[in-house]
Amino acid sequence: MDDQKQYARLFNDMDSQTFITLGIILASVILLIIASQRGLNWLANRLHGQVRFRIFALVPLTRLLILLTALAIAVPIVIEPSLRNMVTLLGAIGLAIGFALKDYVSSLIAGVVSAIELPYRPGDWVDIEGTYGEVKHVGMRTVEIQTPDDDLVAMPHLKLWDSAVYNANNGGTSLQCVANFYLHPEHEADGVRKALRDVALTSAYLKFDQPIIVVAEEKPWGTHYRIRAYPVDPRQQFLFITDLTVRGKQVLSRAGIKPALLPPDAALDTPKGVPDIHRRR
């Protein structure tokens, strides 16, 4: 009988007024989250440069603030917020999570961590476990990544705990692109280096406040050149690489430089552990 009274004291008296209040809080939270997310995404998608990324970063933070505020209002309505009550409630919730909803709740917690640590935010170009693309939305449980093939991949935040997250632009507008050229070993290397640098310098997409680097690497089958440069906007990366590749090939062909011809059984070596993002770019 005493135990029953103790548990009854854990929760406040719940009358119809309380249920209506909780219903209003729940509805307000849903509406506010939808409005803030849609509004901020809408605004950010119409802006460019650094402002775009700053507004995108506000999306998960705003949602987290709304949720915390709602909890702070709702919890005292449901339970008497004493230390004993809170310990009892949290213990019960912890037990339920431990058995049934471990991964789900882990993703939710990782979502909160991602909103604070910002390993990725909308507008970033990331590679998580081989999935490369632009972060379109950071939800409570998943992050939505749009790949260059226009697939939308929902990746659980859970990956944060044990997977490397490669962020190509990290909330900024600078994203390095790499254009590869595989050339026959017999050529004048200094001329090629200068020509490839000119190819980057004359690209309409080039961002000038970042360096242009031409890397040459000797291989058994020839010479591998890479132009490393930055486009004005990360979203132009594929157009930029295409432009560098097309014009680079034109210039090299005009100079009479032949591409490398690999033996039929040879394959280009890509170091293990390097994510797809770097191989692709």
Next chain:
Amino acid sequence: MAQRSTETASSPWAVVALDKFCTPEHTQKSQWRRSRRTMLTWLTGKRAAEQQAKEEHELRLLPEVKLAHLVPNIDWSPVADRLAQALREQEVANEPVVFFITPPYGGHAAVISHWAKQQSVRCLMAPTHQELTEGSLDWVERCGHLDRWALPALERHMLRHTQGLQGVREFLERALSGRLGRGVIGCDSWTYAYLQQAVGIEGAPAFTLQGMEGKQLADYFASIAYNGQNGLTVYSTRTGRQVLTSQPSAQKVAQEAERKASTHKELQRLAAHCRGHLGVAWHYWRKRLREPAQQDDPDASELWLLDALADAELPADTGDVALLVLHALLLHGGLEDQALGDVLPFSHHEALNARLALARQGILSREDGRWQVAALSYASVRQLLASRNYLVDPL
């Protein structure tokens, strides 16, 4: 970029070192105002109308003949005198190359041509389009060695193209090493910014025309109207207040009033909008002057100036293709359609379509067969390109 105060404004034709260039007072404020206006237009879907003291339909365009007397073409020869003086005073006589930089419509080609004529110096010829696209160095060889030479418009000597850079790189290498003799090069500020990155011209002295304040613009516009002889009174359609007067009797009154209240506010606004560039401000003045539609006295000199900000502006959501076209045109000081297709990463057909769309919106205009950013759109185009991280000019 430094801004200076109206009080320290000096001569209207001040030629200064490039790093001494200052934008007029309130330039930053003007940019914020433009951003706010663009944002409002974008949010509401229609152009945000400001309260006007005089409605546009009550006014009409000025006849061309009257306009030619009121706002004649800019005579750049005084700037050539100032440039010659600056070259003497700044002790750059032994420098192999000196640059004179101005923004679009800034008149660097005319200034250098005047200077060359005054100094009896030979002007170097620009290469043909074919020479540029083939990367031919023949035009560089033709330059030979001269004791003194002038090059009015360096932007005509390059294309943003692997071949189009070869000639200008070779030319600048020879010029900067002194192998061509001593020369003065006129260059568009956007081309200069690009060549600084692509070729490297650091260290060569560069001069420019100092940005003008509202008071200097007022003096200039008053002095060119009917050669400063006839009376001219201009009111702002935005405020209804007097913007300018050149009537001898009224001038004294205006000067008196100037001490009491801040006049030239509207022209300061125009100066800030144009970043102090006279060439751009002159186009505004010429294209936005109106006279009353119902004027009883044909000789009456009352004129109205339309709001400087209500010009052909780019929407904030302008696409990448349009921006690439605009940027290419600015970097080359204007281009013909054929050359435009050569410097853009898409087909000639797409480049032409984008160019046509911009021309229809009034963002581009054609001067001497070349398409370039219209003077009235220049300020908003520059601001938009800067906001999207494109390379912009130093002025």
